[in-house]
Amino acid sequence: xxxxxxxxxxxxxxxxxxxxxxxxxxxxxxxxxxxxxxxxxxxxxxxxxxxxxxxxxxxxxxxxxxxxxxxxxxxxxxxxxxxxxxxxxxxxxxxxxxxxxxxxxxxxxxxxxxxxxxxxxxxxxxxxxxxxxxxxxxxxxxxxxxxxxxxxxxxxxxxxxxxxxxxxxxxxxxxxxxxxxxxxxxxxxxxxxxxxxxxxxxxxxxxxxxxxxxxxxxxxxxxxxxxxxxxxxxxxxxxxxxxxxxxxxxxxxxxxxxxxxxxxxxxxxxxxxxxxxxxxxxxxxxxxxxxxxxxxxx
Numbered sequence: 127x128x129x130x131x132x133x134x135x136x137x138x139x140x141x142x143x144x145x146x147x148x149x150x151x152x153x154x155x156x157x158x159x160x161x162x163x164x165x166x167x168x169x170x171x172x173x174x175x176x177x178x179x180x181x182x183x184x185x186x187x188x189x190x191x192x193x194x195x196x197x198x199x200x201x202x203x204x205x206x207x208x209x210x211x212x213x214x215x216x217x218x219x220x221x222x223x224x225x226x227x228x229x230x231x232x233x234x235x236x237x238x239x240x241x242x243x244x245x246x247x248x249x250x251x252x253x254x255x256x257x258x259x260x261x262x263x264x265x266x267x268x269x270x271x272x273x274x275x276x277x278x279x280x281x282x283x284x285x286x287x288x289x290x291x292x293x294x295x296x297x298x299x300x301x302x303x304x305x306x307x308x309x310x311x312x313x314x315x316x317x318x319x320x321x322x323x324x325x326x327x328x329x330x331x332x333x334x335x336x337x338x339x340x341x342x343x344x345x346x347x348x349x350x351x352x353x354x355x356x357x358x359x360x361x362x363x364x365x366x367x368x369x370x371x372x373x374x375x376x377x378x379x380x381x382x383x384x385x386x387x388x389x390x391x392x393x394x395x396x397x398x399x400x401x402x403x404x405x406x407x408x409x410x411x412x413x414x415x416x417x418x419x420x421x422x423x424x
Contacts, residue, residue: 131164131176135221139214147172148184148357155212157204158229160351161222162188166407168381169392175399177378181225182423183411184355189227190419191353195321199314201349202229202341224423232341232348235303238282238291239311241319244334245272246360246373248293249280261295269370271334271362277319279312310347311340322354329417331376332367334360356414376414380406 134150136142141153147167152159162185164176185206192203205211206227208219215222242249242259249259250270258264260280268274281299282291300308315338323333336359339351352358356377366374384403390396416422 131178132181132221132225133163133165133176135161135163137215137218139217148181149352152215154215154228156231157212158202158231159211159215159222159226160229161226162352163225166378166381168378168385168396171392171394171396173381173396173399175404177404177408177411179408179423180411183415184352184357185225185227186421186423187355187415187418188353191322192349194325195318195349195353198317198321199347199349201353202232202343204228204230229350230343230348232343232350234339234341234350235307235311236284237294237299237302237311238284239315239338239340240280240282240293240335241277241315241338242280242335243274243277243319243323244332244360244362245270245274246334249335252293260293261297271367271369271371271373273369277316277323279316281308281312307342307347314340314347314349318349318354326361326418327364330364331414331417332362332364332373334362334373336360356411361414376410378407380410 137152140159143151143153148163148165150161150163152161162181164178164180166173166177166180189203189206192201208216208223208226211222211228245253245268252259253264253268257266259278262278262280265275279296280293281296282293284291296308296312318338319336326333333354336354338349341348341350361376362373380403381399384399385397388397412422
């Protein structure tokens with residue numbers, strides 16, 4: 127396992143455009159460099175301790191899916207090979223190797239594009255209250271973690287930091303981005319999910335749901351950000367799946383479980399994490415990478 131977590135990057139000679147919960151975004155040679163840190167957020171709060179190797183896992187999984195599913199829709203990935211990065215980035219190769227992706231620029235669409243194959247999270251909460259998710263009526267009698275008859279596209283707003291994204295109807299999405307783009311995004315997201323879910327299930331992982339992001343470049347739709355990672359998706363072990371309650375997962379479950387034992391009000395700053403929780407979480411991320419891609423981080 128990587129000895130020390132990388133929780134923040136600062137590279138002289140490279141323009142920092144912003145920091146997300148996990149990624150630091152730089153501009154270099156007219157392109158974007160997405161650097162996946164080892165930061166981890168839980169309950170929308172970034173924890174003070176990183177998870178060693180997590181950023182490399184996320185970067186490798188994204189690169190895997192971008193390559194495998196490129197026939198469905200073009201994506202923004204140019205390379206993750208640090209030796210092919212522009213000179214300003216190459217000089218920081220020791221930190222960037224394995225955790226950075228050079229990407230073409232695109233104008234992000236202002237919506238989260240969620241596809242659900244199973245009923246969990248905010249979808250389960252909405253179904254319990256209204257019998258539908260994002261305006262889509264679902265059969266009666268479903269339970270938590272039920273597999274849906276067909277995957278559904280459930281968009282959400284992109285909210286500012288500290289606020290939860292809000293599920294919206296497809297019609298509302300059309301008002302935001304335009305009906306033609308909305309339909310293209312929906313169909314593309316469903317196609318990506320179905321292809322990925324079939325592949326993953328054959329390797330023992332259920333992709334219960336996932337969040338896609340898309341952008342426009344020269345008027346064409348582009349798949350951007352990250353791709354079907356344990357951070358943007360719910361990955362469940364298929365051999366332990368039982369509908370009717372929460373499932374085991376390949377992500378930050380150990381962190382969430384630990385935090386729920388604390389007298390913490392789920393606001394920043396987050397509490398420090400004990401070494402065993404960090405270690406178990408790191409192992410889970412790496413396990414997902416090995417199962418999906420047959421590879422591991424060094």
